[in-house]
Amino acid sequence: MRVRTYEIGDTQQIVKLFYDTVHEVNIRHYTKAQVDAWAPADIDIESWTKSLSSKFTFVAEEGDKIAGFGELEASGHIDRFYCHQDFQRQGVGRLILAQIDLKARNLRIKKLFTEASITAKPFFESQGFIVVKKxxxxxxxxKFINLAMEKFI
Known part of the structure; x- marks a missing residue:
């Protein structure tokens, strides 16, 4: 498994990973209507390409398969952070978060923060994040419940 920076050619696979993860993993904590709204079938690839390119986006890959991705903004905000359903609980998230943490330290960012799903909350807690508010x-x-979480670095 290696973690590298995002390349434009990754977008299709990342969008599919996002859609599949929300519909196959997050469905445990959210309704069908909620996951359909969160990850609709008609995702705009062009807007995702622009968004992924505008942030510090890291991709974990195993061979030619993307296992997960995470985005860091210059403010310390972790935007999208998803792990492929076939790679859950195998350290992929930790590898991506380690790269985000390293980049944040290089940018002299003092705090990482995110809006975690109910599903992702235990992962972020295990990595030292605390819930600021529900x-x-x-x-x-x-309507969805998520958790504002943060970690000082």
């Missing part, structure tokens, strides 16, 4: 957000007409 929040209700809305996406495409569906």
């Amino acid at each position: 929040q209700k957000v809305e996406r495409r007409g569906q």
